[in-house]
Amino acid sequence: MQAHICEPVKQPWLYSCRKTSATVFNRLDIDHQVDHGGDYNVPKLAPMATFFFFFLFPLLLILASFLFSALNKRSGTRPLQKPSSQIASPPSLPILGHFHLLSSALPKSFQALAHQYGPLIRLKIGSSEFLVASSAALAREILRTHDAIFANKFVFSPTRYNIYKEAEFVNAPYGTYWKFMKRLCMTKLFAGPQLDRFSHIREEEIMKLLRSLWECFEDGLTCDLSTKLTAMTNNMICRMAMSKKCSSDDKQSAVIRETVKEIVVCGSKLSFAEVHGPLKHVDLFGRGKKIKMAMLRYDSMMNQIIKDYEHHGRTGEDEEQDVMDILLDTYRDPTAEIRLTMDQIKHFFLDILIAGVDTTSASIQWAMIELLNRPEALTKLRDEIDSVVGTSRLVKESDIPNLPYLRGIVRETLRLHTSGPLIRRKSSQNSQIGGYDVKAGTNILINAYALMHDPDVWEEPNEFRPERFLKEDRAGTELKKGKDMNYFPFGSGRRACIGEAHAENVMHTAIGALVQCFDWRMDVGEKSNIKMVTGYSGAVANALMCSPVGRLNPMALCVGN
Numbered sequence: 001m002q003a004h005i006c007e008p009v010k011q012p013w014l015y016s017c018r019k020t021s022a023t024v025f026n027r028l029d030i031d032h033q034v035d036h037g038g039d040y041n042v043p044k045l046a047p048m049a050t051f052f053f054f055f056l057f058p059l060l061l062i063l064a065s066f067l068f069s070a071l072n073k074r075s076g077t078r079p080l081q082k083p084s085s086q087i088a089s090p091p092s093l094p095i096l097g098h099f100h101l102l103s104s105a106l107p108k109s110f111q112a113l114a115h116q117y118g119p120l121i122r123l124k125i126g127s128s129e130f131l132v133a134s135s136a137a138l139a140r141e142i143l144r145t146h147d148a149i150f151a152n153k154f155v156f157s158p159t160r161y162n163i164y165k166e167a168e169f170v171n172a173p174y175g176t177y178w179k180f181m182k183r184l185c186m187t188k189l190f191a192g193p194q195l196d197r198f199s200h201i202r203e204e205e206i207m208k209l210l211r212s213l214w215e216c217f218e219d220g221l222t223c224d225l226s227t228k229l230t231a232m233t234n235n236m237i238c239r240m241a242m243s244k245k246c247s248s249d250d251k252q253s254a255v256i257r258e259t260v261k262e263i264v265v266c267g268s269k270l271s272f273a274e275v276h277g278p279l280k281h282v283d284l285f286g287r288g289k290k291i292k293m294a295m296l297r298y299d300s301m302m303n304q305i306i307k308d309y310e311h312h313g314r315t316g317e318d319e320e321q322d323v324m325d326i327l328l329d330t331y332r333d334p335t336a337e338i339r340l341t342m343d344q345i346k347h348f349f350l351d352i353l354i355a356g357v358d359t360t361s362a363s364i365q366w367a368m369i370e371l372l373n374r375p376e377a378l379t380k381l382r383d384e385i386d387s388v389v390g391t392s393r394l395v396k397e398s399d400i401p402n403l404p405y406l407r408g409i410v411r412e413t414l415r416l417h418t419s420g421p422l423i424r425r426k427s428s429q430n431s432q433i434g435g436y437d438v439k440a441g442t443n444i445l446i447n448a449y450a451l452m453h454d455p456d457v458w459e460e461p462n463e464f465r466p467e468r469f470l471k472e473d474r475a476g477t478e479l480k481k482g483k484d485m486n487y488f489p490f491g492s493g494r495r496a497c498i499g500e501a502h503a504e505n506v507m508h509t510a511i512g513a514l515v516q517c518f519d520w521r522m523d524v525g526e527k528s529n530i531k532m533v534t535g536y537s538g539a540v541a542n543a544l545m546c547s548p549v550g551r552l553n554p555m556a557l558c559v560g561n
């Protein structure tokens, strides 16, 4: 008697029966022997049984294997993944975890660890554990392939001092409120026609900056360009957000700035130990109390502003709507998909002020630092502006498509000195990254800084070379095709920045105008002093002190012709 020959293949539930018919036949044959007195050699089969054994059974078997393989594909059965405990992790200390391996410039520390331990590492700081991803392939998995699973953010800041509980937008869970607000931002608040309607605000604020720099020049003074640029980006957002209260005289915007700055500065002074570590539940240095006090001040200021808006009312349909008008209309609308709360509105303004003011200002500061250190790049940019725009009017937003070198400077600045170097995510369900199982609730940081400085993708990655983007600019889509996961200064996927279009408009026109109207001098000592700020942002650590030398008087130039 022939043995039953079935050998297991990869899927344990499917067996490849090489001699299926014969085996079945032999088995049935045994049954047959029982029935017919043990004749082993000549099986006698009825015509129906012949049909079943030779045609129907093999056919059913083939159909079954097709069905199995289709179900297999549908249920997304994957090859077995490695457990996350196998992800590389440097040696750690009790209580502190990996704290001792991190310097004050976190993106650089993570980059150095990735060189040593690979693109995916597991780190622990105090009680917080997170994964750091530092390759384009991993970034693509997290931000594109499984974007919906990783659309939550883990919170890397001291939320317990926030007086508006559960009202945040930037850190909001990926749910109904966040989706509603994101749609509002992308369709109404910071996009398309609304952004165009605000263009006069951007022009006026740039002109105000140029005027004050011209005064510095006439008085022969050195100026703090950092503070002036931050005042400009703050006024722009305050006026776009609350034009009826924040006018061009800057008073209300300056008060808002001071309060928000105090919240940000106190928050950034909190150490890891105070946010994630053993001091998490104790306000040892009183910084938490200061944050709360500043937030209460912000709250009463916003209450007054909202009261004034409601009292003032809208004068007519043609009246220019600002962000506050749109949000208050949504708040009052009984048919709105979501009933906004006042706390959500107040927190939204806080979010855009924190996310949009210093980031845009720091990016312009970095561009200026690079240009002041590279006179040949500054001359090349000025020649381009002079030949395209001329010397009788100021550079404006509609010139941007005709100024490829200026665009190269902006792109290169955002690559080399990104103000969002670490992208935060949290998995909402069990998933996989880089062949490892990742449980729901895992905290993830994507080191955008490392990807934008990857020597395999960017030649001389630490050098400022705007030219590297000129070829791609001409080719149009090359960057998107090849390097998209090595270049995302505004993040990527569902949680990407809402202010990209605004920030890019401001960066191009402000840098263009600063170079068009002035020559610049900076102390040699200043150059070597320039560092990244501590923590996880990529801002400039020290104020940019420099002397503007007048070239074209901005007040004598026409705007907009």
Ligand code: HEM
Pocket: 169, 170, 171, 182, 190, 237, 351, 352, 355, 356, 357, 359, 360, 363, 418, 419, 420, 421, 423, 424, 489, 490, 491, 492, 493, 494, 495, 496, 497, 498, 499, 500, 502, 503
């Ligand atoms: C050069 C300037 C700017 C840079 C480099 C920048 C960068 C970023 C980055 C990297 C993120 C995280 C994206 C992600 O997680 O995938 C982000 C998010 C965000 N940014 Fe910006 N940003 C800038 C300006 C602005 C401005 C002007 C605004 C407001 C008008 C703004 C508002 C926001 C908001 C609200 C989010 C959170 C979006 C969400 O969670 O859905 N940003 N930004």
